[in-house]
Amino acid sequence: MSRYVKYVIQFFLLLLFQVLILNNVTLYWWTQxxxxxxxxxxxxxxxxxxxxxxxxxxxxxxxxxxxxxxxDSFMNTPGxxxxxxxxxxxxxxxxxxxxxxxxxxxxxQLSPSVKTMGWPPFLTYSAFLILIHHTAFFIIELWSLxxxxxxxxxxxxxxxxxxxxxxxxxxxxSRRAAMQx
Numbered sequence: 001m002s003r004y005v006k007y008v009i010q011f012f013l014l015l016l017f018q019v020l021i022l023n024n025v026t027l028y029w030w031t032q033x034x035x036x037x038x039x040x041x042x043x044x045x046x047x048x049x050x051x052x053x054x055x056x057x058x059x060x061x062x063x064x065x066x067x068x069x070x071x072d073s074f075m076n077t078p079g080x081x082x083x084x085x086x087x088x089x090x091x092x093x094x095x096x097x098x099x100x101x102x103x104x105x106x107x108x109q110l111s112p113s114v115k116t117m118g119w120p121p122f123l124t125y126s127a128f129l130i131l132i133h134h135t136a137f138f139i140i141e142l143w144s145l146x147x148x149x150x151x152x153x154x155x156x157x158x159x160x161x162x163x164x165x166x167x168x169x170x171x172x173x174s175r176r177a178a179m180q181x
Contacts, residue, residue, distance in 0.1 A: 003052075003109075011047050015067065018044040019074045039154055041161040042081075044071055045133045046169065048089050049126055053107040057093060064089030077141070084137040088129045099125050114174055122170075127163055134159045 022041055048064050068082030075081065096112065099121045110116045112125060134155050142151055 007051070010050070011063075011067070014044050014047050015070055018042065018071060023075060039158040039161065041158060041165050042071075042134070042137075043162060043165045043169065044081075045085060045088060045130060045162075046126075046166055048085060048092060049129060050111050050113065051092075052109065052111045053096065054109070057090065060089035060092060061086055080137055080140045083140060084133045087136050088133045091132060092129060095125055095128055114170055123163070123167075126166055127159070130162050130166070131155070131159050134162070 022043060025040065044067060047067055048060060051060060051063065064085035065082050068085030069079075071081040072078060100107070100117070107116060112122060114122050117125065138151060138155050138158070139145075142154075145151065
């Protein structure tokens, strides 16, 4: 299968999982959520994280905008997800340059993954960009810093849940890819 077809399928599967399943799941910290934030995990930013190393920034920005706009249209959040996705798409290359031991050109036709980077660098890369995505999104969503504790709790809970889902995704699909070889 062509690697481009694989990325298109991955794009639609992540978006469908986000829009049809995760957007309809409301997670609470406790059974009585009074005063505690309700949050939804966002796994769709994983698509930007897994695009090949050599992808130009303009392509990352375009894909980030399209992906965010699709989620915005289903969640009735005009431009909020698109902004957060474009922000992490813009920062992605610099984060990778800071974490990778070699120059990006040496990773020809490879994608950021546990296999190419190892667990600690990939999880650091993912967690940093997910944290930026969630921070940008929730600051725009709440549009107030008056209750900073609530905002930080919401960002932390959503980021941890998203990273847990990303870990499960990586374990499922990395093992499957390793078994096929």
